Amino acid sequence: MNANRDQKYLIQPKPPIVHDELAHIGAGLRFSQSPTNFLAQMRKEYGDTFLVDVFGYKLFCVFSPAGLKSLYAAAEDEASFGMATFDMLGFKTPLDIFLDADIDLFYELLLPQKVAAYVEDFSGAVAEVLAEWGSAGQINVFDEIRTLEQRVGFRVWMGEEATRDGVWQAFKMHFDVLSQENAFVSPQQTLDTLTSGKAKEKQAVAEITTLVGGIVKRREAADDWPEDNFTFLYHRFRSDDPQVTLRKLTHNIINANQGFLSNLYAALSWSLINLKQYPATQQRLEAELADTRATFGEHFYASQAALDSMRFCEQLLMESVRMAQRSITLRKVMREIQFDCGDHVYTIRPGVYITTMLSVINTQTPELARFDPDHYQGRRIDPRLIVEGKETISTFGHGSHACPAQKFSHNMCKVLLAQLLEKFEFGAPEGAVEPSSAQMGGVARASADIVLGYRRKKQD
Numbered sequence: 295m296n297a298n299r300d301q302k303y304l305i306q307p308k309p310p311i312v313h314d315e316l317a318h319i320g321a322g323l324r325f326s327q328s329p330t331n332f333l334a335q336m337r338k339e340y341g342d343t344f345l346v347d348v349f350g351y352k353l354f355c356v357f358s359p360a361g362l363k364s365l366y367a368a369a370e371d372e373a374s375f376g377m378a379t380f381d382m383l384g385f386k387t388p389l390d391i392f393l394d395a396d397i398d399l400f401y402e403l404l405l406p407q408k409v410a411a412y413v414e415d416f417s418g419a420v421a422e423v424l425a426e427w428g429s430a431g432q433i434n435v436f437d438e439i440r441t442l443e444q445r446v447g448f449r450v451w452m453g454e455e456a457t458r459d460g461v462w463q464a465f466k467m468h469f470d471v472l473s474q475e476n477a478f479v480s481p482q483q484t485l486d487t488l489t490s491g492k493a494k495e496k497q498a499v500a501e502i503t504t505l506v507g508g509i510v511k512r513r514e515a516a517d518d519w520p521e522d523n524f525t526f527l528y529h530r531f532r533s534d535d536p537q538v539t540l541r542k543l544t545h546n547i548i549n550a551n552q553g554f555l556s557n558l559y560a561a562l563s564w565s566l567i568n569l570k571q572y573p574a575t576q577q578r579l580e581a582e583l584a585d586t587r588a589t590f591g592e593h594f595y596a597s598q599a600a601l602d603s604m605r606f607c608e609q610l611l612m613e614s615v616r617m618a619q620r621s622i623t624l625r626k627v628m629r630e631i632q633f634d635c636g637d638h639v640y641t642i643r644p645g646v647y648i649t650t651m652l653s654v655i656n657t658q659t660p661e662l663a664r665f666d667p668d669h670y671q672g673r674r675i676d677p678r679l680i681v682e683g684k685e686t687i688s689t690f691g692h693g694s695h696a697c698p699a700q701k702f703s704h705n706m707c708k709v710l711l712a713q714l715l716e717k718f719e720f721g722a723p724e725g726a727v728e729p730s731s732a733q734m735g736g737v738a739r740a741s742a743d744i745v746l747g748y749r750r751k752k753q754d
């Protein structure tokens with residue numbers, strides 16, 4: 295009763311409210327079991343706009359074209375992406391990291407000339423990892439690609455020292471403790487994190503700080519500052535107090551590595567899996583790779599111009615992301631706003647979260663439920679699929695918070711697939727393959743492990 299009175303007060307006119315036998319908790323449990331299935335079911339029962347209380351969080355869910363348009367158009371000081379992200383990730387991530395992390399940094403690290411320069415790093419790091427694979431074997435796709443991408447990340451966001459044997463494994467071990475991925479799917483893990491006061495996570499940050507401090511010491515002693523992001527970040531956060539420099543440097547390195555890993559490795563994994571599920575798609579990519587090689591030479595994947603010409607690979611990544619997206623788009627209302635959902639303009643008070651779930655909208659028609667890279671032309675979606683509004687499908691987001699790393703991610707996909715297909719043949723996955731419905735946030739892993747057999751085509 296009280297909860298309903300409260301919700302009525304928060305949003306006017308009163309939207310449909312999801313009822314559950316157990317106030318707060320009942321809907322929360324159903325939501326945490328499978329956010330995608332739960333919200334899809336609630337949409338069937340309550341329509342395109344409704345309010346649900348998930349463990350006390352008031353989620354105002356929107357799925358209508360007008361509601362989605364308003365969601366992506368909302369101004370940061372009215373409905374905040376930053377505060378919503380803080381609340382969502384703050385369960386797991388030690389708060390000091392948020393206090394030092396600077397979102398503008400991503401835009402500096404992803405300037406076009408830097409993005410073009412990273413392809414050399416991608417190419418080198420991917421080649422190094424693939425050289426370690428045997429002449430034949432099996433890979434657990436999501437785990438293998440995740441580790442590969444972490445190693446690429448250590449090179450790109452730090453420097454050569456972080457990729458050395460013995461060092462990258464130590465970084466990986468501590469970064470894995472901080473991983474957000476399981477925070478929502480495993481209530482037990484979340485409970486451990488909360489009851490321990492994030493003890494393991496804080497210890498992992500301390501260990502990463504020590505490792506980063508070791509690199510700083512070595513570079514300072516040798517006065518050896520190569521032109522990489524470690525040097526860039528060191529100078530950006532340098533202050534009179536070496537402890538403050540080290541803290542800010544480490545926290546921003548952690549943030550960069552986590553942002554880098556959050557969607558991309560699963561998107562790369564799906565791109566590979568989809569090649570094996572749809573042989574015609576693999577043939578088209580192989581043909582594009584052969585053309586690109588003929589035009590730009592053997593090591594075309596280290597050239598931005600060559601990568602820009604690979605439009606079919608872009609279609610593959612976009613389609614793979616569209617189908618496996620499990621991101622929740624979340625904004626926290628900071629001051630009273632008017633919010634247009636098409637049928638009503640709602641007055642929403644601070645504290646409510648406005649949200650949509652990409653997995654509920656991205657595959658909502660029979661045509662959209664079908665995998666077809668020709669749903670895109672390069673990175674552009676076929677306009678016939680979004681006649682009701684561009685916001686009705688999302689891969690890299692819309693509006694002011696749309697992903698700044700889209701081109702960067704396409705580069706990584708092109709470099710990885712070019713080398714994988716040049717060096718290896720892969721078998722097809724066994725059985726049905728579908729994205730996990732339990733995952734919330736980011737491009738999902740598959741609902742079960744996907745193991746692919748491989749055979750090396752030629753020795754390096």
Ligand code: HEM
Nearest residue numbers: 400553554557558561623624689690691695696697699703
């Ligand atoms: C296939 C890979 C990726 C996908 C599908 C993806 C998807 C998205 C989406 C949907 C958003 C918007 C979130 C919202 O509106 O609430 C977003 C934002 C963002 N992404 Fe990505 N992302 C990918 C890769 C990356 C990578 C590799 C990085 C970092 C290197 C990155 C950094 C960011 C940042 C910093 C934002 C927030 C931008 C802002 O608020 O101004 N993303 N991403």
